[in-house]
Amino acid sequence: MMLMLQDFFGPFWPAVWALVKIVVIVMPMMGAVAYLTLAERKVIGYMQIRIGPNRVGPLGLLQPIADAIKLLMKEIVVPAGADKFLFLLGPVLSIMPALAAWAVIPFTPELVLSNVDASLLYIMAITSMGVYGVVIAGWASNSKYAFLGAMRSAAQIVSYEIAMGFALVTVLMMSHSLNLLEIVKAQQGPLGFLQWNWIPLFPMFVVYVIAGTAETNRAPFDVAEGESEIVAGFHVEYSGMTFAIFFLAEYANMILISALTSIMFMGGWLSPVGFLPDGMLWLFAKMSFVLFLFLWFRATFPRYRYDQIMRLGWKVLIPVTLVWLVVVGILMQEPLRGLPVLNIWFH
């Protein structure tokens, strides 16, 4: 069967096979996004002593599908005075990075679409493009709320990207490689979860989760959307499927951040204890934990003011990351790295 197909496609076979694998990654991703929205409503519902959606299907399990169909059937309104091309380009530019970053995410040592050495660099580069979608959408809409939301969002995303970048630098120092597979393998060892990066890089782990929340415009850093002050921010003029794409991109980004957090700080597919086998399920369990944190944050914290967000990003997170970068650099030096306890992580 395989060989027959290989013959049929000839020189195009690698591309076709890669496309098949991409579909195998993207389809469950879409499902995960759909059910993350339901999980969010359910979790926040129970945290507020409500039940959450429970009408469509048993326990509301068909709710995301109903939502998707509804959005599909809605009119796409392009406001007068909007730049039509840029207005439609905005959602494309925000969904593309959210999906394309998955090309290099390793699920197990063997299960990775493309094992490239510069994978972390690629992730940094491609996720940075997400901000263009937001800025273009906000500018093209010709609406004041959209414009304000886009400005805020752009400044916020770039501010937190610096803290995020410094956090990644310390991860690289620990693993001596930009390859995500190597980053996970560097955390492997007999001590299980005690050897993962989250212990020696604990401040960076916290910074990364906070910066990830801010990068995805999630509560409590959601001033870019801020429904009680600028109605919905950059996507106020979007309706139907164009809105759905922004929604999809936000949740796909959340899942991506949770995957990256799991891979870089919590050992990816590695099992937390020696006597259990490693596997993809561990990665999913860790991702679910981080995603639950995101939902928990939203249910717990009131929204930050914009000046507080910028202060947290520039005056707290960046100094913390700079200091910890130097600390890790010192601990990595020759006499120190060999000392007992320290040699668990610095090898």
Next chain:
Amino acid sequence: MVQNYLAVLLFILVGLGVGVIAPLLGWILGPRRPDPQKNSPYECGFEAFEDARMRFDVRYYLVAILFILFDLEIAFLFPWAVVLKEVGLFGFVAMMIFLGILVVGFVYEWVKGALEWD
């Protein structure tokens, strides 16, 4: 190795494709009944007062420029971090001098109030 990047390129194209096809489907399946009220920019029930592409705070530019400086710094740190084990103490001290200069600039902009939003 190059073949691995083919998959990355294809994934980018698939990402773009999702962004194009989904709105296209919505455009085909959804109704199209535009009217002047519906197409006007949202302004809480008012007619839009003026053009939305208005002047904005110069501090956004400042943030953008500071971002470029720091992001460039991170780009320099990436290769250094990967080989830190090999370059040892010498490489570490060299980067600390570089970081020190950056921190002086950071402290300066902090004291000057470039990071204040009030």
